[in-house]
Amino acid sequence: MDGTASYDNLGNLTYRWEEIQGPDTAILSSAAASKVFLKNLVVGKYIFKLTVTDDRGTSASDDVQITVIERPQAVQVELYPNPASGIINAKIISDSIGVIVLNIYDMNGRALKKVELNKQLVDNLRLQIQRPNVNQPNPTRTYLTLPINIASLKSGVYILETILDMNTRSASKFIKY
Numbered sequence: 001m002d003g004t005a006s007y008d009n010l011g012n013l014t015y016r017w018e019e020i021q022g023p024d025t026a027i028l029s030s031a032a033a034s035k036v037f038l039k040n041l042v043v044g045k046y047i048f049k050l051t052v053t054d055d056r057g058t059s060a061s062d063d064v065q066i067t068v069i070e071r072p073q074a075v076q077v078e079l080y081p082n083p084a085s086g087i088i089n090a091k092i093i094s095d096s097i098g099v100i101v102l103n104i105y106d107m108n109g110r111a112l113k114k115v116e117l118n119k120q121l122v123d124n125l126r127l128q129i130q131r132p133n134v135n136q137p138n139p140t141r142t143y144l145t146l147p148i149n150i151a152s153l154k155s156g157v158y159i160l161e162t163i164l165d166m167n168t169r170s171a172s173k174f175i176k177y
Contacts, residue, residue, distance in 0.1 A: 006052040013052050026046060075162055088148050093143040094164055101163040102148065104159070104160055112158070117146075150174075150176050160174060
């Protein structure tokens, strides 16, 4: 957190950072520095207060809210049938609602096919989306089953790369006969 925007034309400033709300796990690098770093944050909402005081004892305070969210789970991809000849189904299991990119590569790393879609739009249209039972441990995860036409590929082994939200990647092998 950074309090360096505070200034006093006539003298020096002292800084005091304190956690006023949130889990008791946060550790500040220094409670008396203009810039502080945090560690040991866990999922939850934190509020930190910065009080800046000048040489004459005049002070001002402001609060900073930080929300730590749970890291999204990795994408799971199931391919079936495998081996396949005309259509292979990619069952993509994820809590992501963003863009999905599917790339097919041959075993030499050459890109052969690309499919891109927005999972949010598909979900909104309720096309091929299956919602898990709400009594399951993680009811927010959904899966999308996407048929991919591989009829034009030669017989061989291929890699399906799945990219979610431009950062989470998964690679799966399949056989075209």
